[in-house]
Amino acid sequence: MSTVEGHRQEKTTEGTLVHVSDSTGHAPPLPEQGEDDGSAQNTTYEKLPLSYYLTPQFLGTFLARSHILSGVPAFGITCNAGYFGWTLASNSLTAINEELGPSDSYLWISLSYTLTAAVACLLFGRLSDIFGRRWFTIGGNIVALVGAIAGATAQSIGAMIVSNVLLGFSQPVQLSYATVLPELVPFKYRGLTNAYALAVTIPGAAFGPVIAKALISHTHATWRWSYYIHIIVTSVGLLLIVVFYFPPKFSMLQGNRKRWNVVKTLDVGGMLLFIGGMVVFLIGLSWGGGAYPWRSAHVIATIVCGFLTLVALVVYEAYMPKHPLIPLSLLRNRQFLLFLVAGCSGGMIYYSMGIMWPLIVSELFTTDLVTQGWLAMSSSGGNTLGNVLCGLFYVMFRRIKWQLLIATIGMTAFIGAMASTTQYSQTKSIVISIIGTIFAGFVEGIPTISVPYTTNAEDIGLAVGVFQSIRVCAGSIAIDVYTSILSSRTASLEAKNIPKAALGAGLPASSLQSLLQALAAGSPAALATVPGMNPAIEAAVAAAQKSSFSGAVKIVFLVTIAFGSLGILATLFLQEIDHLFTDQVARKLYNPIKRKTEDSAAEAMEKAVVIQEENRVG
Template sequence: MEDKELPPTQVVSQDSNEPIIQNDTFAIKAEALGNDLPPNYYRSIGFIGTIFAFCMSNISQFISFILPANMLTFIGQDIGPSPNLTWVSLAYSLGLSVGFLLVGRLSDIFGRRWFFIGGNALSLIGGIVGAAAKDVETLIAADLLMGLGGSVQISFTVAVSELVPNKYRPSTIVAIFFSSFQIACFGPVISQSIVSTTTQTWRWAYYLNIICAGLAVVAFFFFYHPPTFSLLHMNRSFKQQLRRQDLVGFILFTGGLLLFIMGLSWGGLMYPWGSAHVIATIVVGFVALVLFVLYDAYVHPRIHGDPLLPTHLFRKPGYLAMVAAATGGSSVYYSMNVLAPQQVAYLFPSPSVIHAGWLTCSVGSGCLLGQIVAGWLSQYVHRSRWIMIGSCSMLVAFAAAMTSVEAGESSKWVGLMIMAMFSVGIIETCSLSLAPLSLPSEDIGAALGALGSIRSAGGSVSTAVLSTILNNKVKAIVAPAVMQEAQKLDLSAAQIEGIVAQLATGMFISVPGVDVETATKLSLVRSVSAADAWRYVWYAVIAFAGLALILSFTTIDYGQYLTDEVTRKMHGRTVGVVESEKRSDERSDESV
């Protein structure tokens, strides 16, 4: 073969003694590829056990985030009070956001098996620490561990995509997402039911995670045997490959993303937006992320290393557009998980927390329904560009319709929210299953990892923006309206002060001297004025959805990539690929 620089991906040889795919990072053996699968491979105990492991891992990830997030009030009452209570959910989000790209890229290079075993073990340890926590600070540490583990658990999209034919990627991803429907759809109600009907109350959120993560660890250990390091790198040892890793990029990325998301999460909650804590953290984090991209694009490749973020991905047709459109759509989902319960509390006050939980279930239920439909659409309707355009158009339309919701119109709110989240579910599935198809197979982890990190950062930005708008409009619209009504009812200055203090909860009856009739009138004014305040939130949602719609026109059709090709295959007796594994081990011994 002529001695020349190899392109990012090149088939070098069909001889099993030579790498079949080689570039500056990889030298992949033929045995790693999904060719020549044995009979009944997809019905083998190894493959079925691996799918079971992905399902348990996915359920664990949903439990780790959704259940504790809906129990924060009860957690604070039990082991608080603590000014750091909001850090319980924030710690999980930070671990999840940072881990996306790291897990995707590093598992591409070093193999995925021990990442998935280790990630679920981290979630298991986090569950044990959380279940035994005696204070909020210990619980924060537990959720940080579960967040880091969650970044591996949610990366099942990377692992399972390379094990099935390209044309079945959408339906397989959706099937695993569906395994967590009970938590994704009904998590808020389950949380409230657990707290009100069990003796261990909120600790059951962590007990359930221990069960699911534990089962995932066992199943991954016995059944999941993807290509090993020796199959991915014929020309380097583990130590040689380790020395090529992007340490500077790792520091810039993790530090920058942590600071950026922390700053956004602090703003308006722990510190004022104009405070030095918030501004400095956001600015320093953003600058670090910019330096990270520049370093990985222009510096690290020149010293013959493997960049954490392969920037050539963004030059491939359709990928950047899909990431950008997905970020715009997913920003709505992330922000509504935080803000929808607040809209329910303001517009549809109810003494029953279970009733409020059922209303909030529309967010997760709508999204999962959209994911299921998208799995079918993506697989059988090959005009994926028009699927993206149509779903983004739906999101804009139903976000606009949400501005018409008035106080007490809970049925209308549920219907519109389900449809808005339905469109988001379609965007989610299309981006996760289709975006990597036009890229080299060895970069699938980096591609989905970058997509996940960017989407997560976009979700943090949208949540911060929408929360700020809501807080400002509550102060400008709701508070004056309630105070004016209180003055009409001839309440004293002390009572008015107490009413303002209860504005967020709506528990006006708890103010001394306020009877049921007065509290009812104040609650009605609060709900009516809150509907006006929430219109501005949904105007901003329309802007995010509109951005996704504009970018969706620049995506491509992925139908041509939905082929029978299988990127990688597992090894071991449980899937009937023993001989390939044995030959690989023998060559590895000879090289030593």
């Protein structure tokens, strides 16, 4: 049974019985059901024969979600499509703006993706818990396909923004491995599904920067190939989902209840408050320090209004709806909240690498596009490796609290050590970034795997959706903090270092203003026209720019230590969840052909009983 009747439900002959887990987040045992009871719901590992795991539905679902297509090495179908949809595009923004712009609006390409993804995470999780995941999954991938086609054929920045709105809205569906796959396997093996899903996303997740730069440099269609790849991968994944993915459908989740009756109980007010508050808040954050100064009315008003709307959402959920979008029992679940804080902390630190490392590579180490892609892979590849190892260690060693604590300490230490980065530390910085992002992969992966353990099967989508939405919001806050520090600190250091370096190298004092204007223009030709300029002065100015940038980078990475400390503190209060690693299976797929045959047989049997009873009475 599903979730509209409250945070915890199970089917009874009279209707539904609401029961809530305790404040520690230890969910009550799931009711055991037989393999052939027709519910396609909770059962145990022993009650599912080996043949179940070899059915086309099970194998096809894993293939569609995160598998290797025969003959195509390591293409993680829809999950890989989700990574391709953003990793390639985000590494091509400059090239996109150069071809379709230039326009300041190109920044909305990434912003629109983040906004819609943050909103869609919760909506997909909650609604698919209630109505079943199959058609939401199919619909989400169709939206992704349309978005990829729009991106591949775009002739303006506006069209690219529309494309990324669609891709962002479909992102929670394409990256729903944390919701869909764990519920299909025994509790004790859930970590393996995440390791498995992420291992085969390596082409998009780890090699994305390299592929994007290579496509720009070596193909006629340049950045458009990023979207062509997305179209190909999504099409294959969508086909596999349509053919093989048959999770519990509405009638299995809701019994005899009618769809329209369930629709009428949805918390529309909560949805509107959530969407409005999240979108306005994130827009305000994105404007700050970029489109408008942080002290401007535009920024302050949107951030305050968005935040107050989200506060109003919590109050509304507590008192108004009978069936809330986000039950307060989830927000009172201590284990869930601690995993949420730890996951947000890890995300906020990892975003520092996601934003800063590509800039460090291009500003301090190399100007060659393909080389930039390879060096940037040390961060994305390290994080992917950490995610994969995390899933394996999760099952092999257990003791989840201590794994997360060690990983959070390691991540905080090594990412913080990136503060030592300069233009002369390329090898050292690469090694530190790899180790730090491997730990970050653990800190990202462990809470993601653990959140489903804090709730019952009927609310897995809800819990994961809330977790992902809040983590996206926390990541946006971190990005704005980092970029604001970077821009302001770089400007202040350049104002001090560049004049000193230029004059020390022999630039006439009368040419200093011309030099600063040429640097602001960003044109090598303008720099060459500065009176008294020579190669030695140019080299001194370039070195001063790099020193200023590395000085700003130092402050950014020192700030990450504060976020990491918050994660360490949250982890210390976690309780172990090893006792939840049982043989129970939350959901099982069904065979639509067999199900239809059984339904027809049951209907015929009912008619026969009715006829027999009528004949007896007659």
